[in-house]
Amino acid sequence: MKPKALAIFALVALVASACSSSSATATSGNKVVTLGVDLPLSGAETPNGQPTLDGVQLAVDEISVPGYTIKVEAKDDALNGKHDPQTGATNIGQLVSDATVFGVVGPFNSNVAQAEIPVSNAAGLLQCSPANTNPGLTKGASAVALRPTNPTKIAYVRVATTDDIQGQAGAEIAYNVAGAKSAYVVDDTETYGKGLADQFVTSFTALGGTIVGRDGVGPSGQSDYTALLTAAKAKNPQFVYFGGVTADGGGLLRKQMVQLGMGSIPFGGGDGISDGSAATASSFLNIAGAQGDLNTYMTVAAIGLIPDAAKFAADYSAKFGTQPGAYSASGYACAQILLQALKAVGPGREAVRAYVTTTTNTFPTVLGTISFDANGDTSQHIISFYKFDTATQDWAFFEQKDFTSGQVSYPPTPAAS
Amino acid sequence: MSPLRSLLFWRSGSPTRLALARLRSQTRPVTTPTARFLGAHQSLSVIVGMSIVTAILPFIILLPPFNGFGTQTDFVDGFAQAGVWVLLAVGLNVVVGLAGLLDLGYAAFFAIGAYTYAYGASPFSHNHIPFWPMLLVGAAVAAIFGLLLGAPTLRLRGDYLAIVTLGFGEIVPVVFNNSDQYTNGTNGITALYQPSLPIYGNFGFGDPVPYYVTVAAIIAIAMILLYRLQDSRLGRAWMAVREDELAAASMGINTVTTKLLAFAIGASTSGLAGVYLSSKLSIVSPPQFSFTVSFTVLAMVVLGGMGNIWGVAAGAFVVYEIQSQGLKQLNQFVSGFPPLHLGPLNIDLTSIDFLNYQYLLYGLALVGMMLLRPEGLFPSRRRRAELHDIDDAAAGNQELVEP
Amino acid sequence: MDVGILTYQALNGLTIGAMYALIALGYTMVYGIIELINFAHGDVFMVGTFVTLWLLTTLGVQGAINNPALLVILLLVMFAFSMTIMGLVGVLIERFAYRPLRRAPRLAPLITAIGVSFILQNVIQATYGTAPLNTPQVIDPEAGVTFSMPTFNVGGFAVTSSNVFLPYVHVFIIVLAIALIVALQVFVQRTRLGRAMRSTAIDRDAAQLMGVDINTTIALTFFIGSALAGAAGVAWCMNYGNTKFDIGFQAGLKSFTAAVLGGIGNTTGAALGGFLIAFVEVFSSQLGYARWSEAIVFSILILVLVFKPTGLLGQQLAERA
Secondary structure: OHHHHHHHHHHHHHHHOOOOOOOOOOOOOOEEEEEEEEEOOOHHHHHHHHHHHHHHHHHHHHOOOOOEEEEEEEEEOEEOOEEOHHHHHHHHHHHHHOOOEEEEEOOOOHHHHHHHHHHHHHHOOOEEEOOOOOHHHOOHHHHHHOOOOOOOOOOEEEOOOOHHHHHHHHHHHHHHHOOOOEEEEEEOOOHHHHHHHHHHHHHHHHHOOEEEEEEEOOOOOOOOOHHHHHHHHHOOOOOEEEEOOHHHOHHHHHHHHHHOOOOOOOEEEOHHHOOOOOOOOOOHHHHHOOOOOOOEEEEEOOOOOOOOHHHHHHHHHHHHOOOOOOOHHHHHHHHHHHHHHHHHHOOOHHHHHHHHHOOOOOEEEOOEEEOEOOOOOEOOOEEEEEEEEOOOOEEEEEEEEEOOOOOEEOOOOOOOO | OOHHHHHHHHHHOOHHHHHHHHHHHHOOOOOOHHHHHHHHOHHHHHHHHHHHHHHHHHHHOOOOOHHHOOOHHHHHHHHHHHHHHHHHHHHHHHHHHHOOOOOOOHHHHHHHHHHHHHHHEEOOOOEEOOHHHHHHHHHHHHHHHHHHHHHHHOOOOHHHHHHHHHHHHHHHHHHHHHOHHHHOHHHOEEOOOOOEEOOOEEOOOOOOHHHHHHHHHHHHHHHHHHHHHHOOHHHHHHHHHHHOHHHHHHOOOOHHHHHHHHHHHHHHHHHHHHHHHHHHHOEEOHHHHOHHHHHHHHHHHHHHOOOOHHHHHHHHHHHHHHHHHHHHHHHHHHOOOOOEEEOOEEEOHHHOOHHHHHHHHHHHHHHHHHHHOOOOOOOOHHHHHHHHHHHHHHHOOOOOOOO | OEHHHHHHHHHHHHHHHHHHHHHHHHHHHHHHHHOOOOOOHHHHHHHHHHHHHHHHHHHOOOOOOOOHHHHHHHHHHHHHHHHHHHHHHHHHHHHHHHHHHOOOOOHHHHHHHHHHHHHHHHHHHHHHOOOOEEOOOOOOOOOEEEEEOOOEEEOOEEEEOOEEEEEHHHHHHHHHHHHHHHHHHHHHHHOHHHHHHHHHHHOHHHHHHOOOOHHHHHHHHHHHHHHHHHHHHHHHHHHHOEEOOOHHHHHHHHHHHHHHHHOOOOHHHHHHHHHHHHHHHHHHHHOOOHHHHHHHHHHHHHHHHHHOOOOOOOOOOOOOO
């Protein structure tokens, strides 16, 4: 039995196998180094991960570091179309064991980061996340708990600001912009969504509003929110806030609100519903049925007024043929930071890690000049606010606020075309 | 007994001869001295077998074409992960393969084992019980839950049992996901303490070899125990209950206890796997325990050969490797292919992402297996005899076989 | 107490229950006749939604149809198309996956059913992707009647009523489901084929001796059950305007709970169970426990099976060893 099993296994594995993977060819004299990427690149998550990867690739193509040929090794942390922490941990393990990798861009989702941070921390390999927003990854006791091997050495930084700020932004939209004094909060019972919703509740209450109700929707397969919304409607909320992603029901929630006659109640969400215009298939706006004024707001945990936005968009569309995604610039920025570190201190992992996490170092990036604090959080605490624009059937950026300084900026009035 | 003589016996129709023929076809043909020795010393053969497999695997993958897929460290890490699935499959084999109880919520016990470890060894719970005793604790807790779930369902017919276990498998992750106070809800519990040995120290995150050796040892011990059980009175009682519960009961077997023990022991292996995996990953979170886990383990058991411990282990390993490596490699393999032209159809192989089709392949494999080879790829002889006896009966003229 | 909200939720429950009832009928009929839990049935429903999506996309339907005559014709086409196709799919599944295993040990067809379920899910996933998709809603979901329940005040206990909005789409679905359930009952009780189905369910061999063609009867059962699931699929598309590849699993499990709750094998029971389960779901949301509704429904399933496995209305199955 046993030898037969071994033989059959070997046979099957041989049949399923292929020729060896490709290797990069180095330009003569240049050392080949690898920039690792770990993002969700398949299934329902592709609209999140792919544009970010494209941003990274654009940076690698545009920026050259003398003496090095830079290869991008992209790993997909989606399993069956959904981001999977275990796959992410395995990917980071593989990037760790590849000696040419000097830094990693990723992950995209906060619960994947929870599985990855212990591994990269133990290996001392720097991770720069373009999009993680859960505060517990860098702040507080939970963050220290994620670094059991080297609690004082940070190997994880992020260019997106955290949900405690994003939740506050959402609360400000509800209270100040939409003028709501009461809100009903729904989350998608996942790490990101629930965390964001919790932050919204704290901030909204602090501003003086009341939360009339709070409930959650199961992640998958559930489509009917009419009962939940009917119960919510009875409590007369003046705002409905959704913490979560479109794939877990955000779009349907808004759609059914409209069907139930609650369309006049403003709706707000975080960057989990920022996935394209109404023309993009399966985006929040597409599912919500963007007809008429959806009265919907959204925040992105990143700067909206990118300096040189036009140039970035032009370069991006020249290379990829589409407009940049919500986190393309963030991916670009992470890559820029890693490449600057490479230029400054070479490809040694510890050197790169130390350089990036030194709080006094500043990095000029496409998002602006940023540095990282002692926890690995970005110094740029800017949230951009978006509202649905009926005319363009897309999210329209209307304001951004820097939560460190309190400064509020507005997009320039578009020139007549 | 040669096939020809069995045929002659078959045709003769005498019940005694038929019974004798069946009995003989079920016992292992004892041919070589090695086979006899291994058959008589099963525990030793498990230990030797597992040692050989554990030692060889990290070196087989150094040979082409495997060495192109990843480093040895990656492979060993993959094997350690595969070990978790092997443990799960071996446990489900007891429930489904030996006792014939279809358990569709197996991931629930996996979750229970994992969260037990989280309660025993994490900053969240302020406990720090070492890994090795926690293995036993996790197995015991999972076994208790197996008893709790099994007890009310024993009166049910097999199909209802499947649904009840499926329901339980759905309830457990939802409970873990929503109980913020006790389980930290959807964030899961992080920073679980990793195993450590007195001289070696803490296992850490970088080196998968200690994990690999640990899981191989756990699997070996589990297999030894399960082989002992299989050949014991309990094991025979399981098989009797699987075949015909009424007949088993009338022969004096306590079907209630038998089925309960099947659940409990199957669950305990799952608990072991849960403790191991949660300590390796150092986190535990509810999305890890969805129905697809239960379904994948079931597929492994069915494909591997229900009732055959080594077969199930091999099946689990093969399926896992195909899932984690093979499909990706298949993607790479066809990435250079030109589109196929089959008559009016143009199939562009490069546009097919085989990872998306994974569960389709499992589904097809399950259906195909049930239709063509229900005893699995590496069947136990007894099982093959049973299942093909029934086919013979459907075709014709035996008196002994029941529908 | 606000009776308006309660009425509103009750009507929500009736609509969802209508869909669960239609799916539950398929489960209960198949179990009654061959004692197999058809795990693939929930995914048959899901494929029905995608079939409807395909039809509407091919016909170029974008949204609500206002012309009544055109709407009626379109509805007839949608239902006929989806029900026929899903019925045929059900027959094919039975023919190739279940019939060869009719005499095999119980475990085999159960495992096959799970395999078929995953095959269906994955075919749809591979074709349409994993993200949710909008489907055109041919009856405008915002068109309906608004009314308010009578209010009164009994000695300090005030009964208020907020407005209840009843969309026409809900009315349509409830009426449709009731009509189909009644039609099924008439068919099973009053026609020859129905009698053949009932007799096969009671005692297969005796029915065969009496000249009933077992294979055709079983195929017919699958056809009808799957057609009803197809109808539920159309109703789903009309009501929610959205579908996803994995709705079959949840809906199927809840519908099976409904079938068991009502009494497996009992078609009236399945319909009743569908409405009851929907009410449980709706009112757990009303009370603010939406995140637990799944766990609550499955707990009910386990409790029913443990304490009253024959269901509320009693099961109708043959006595088998």
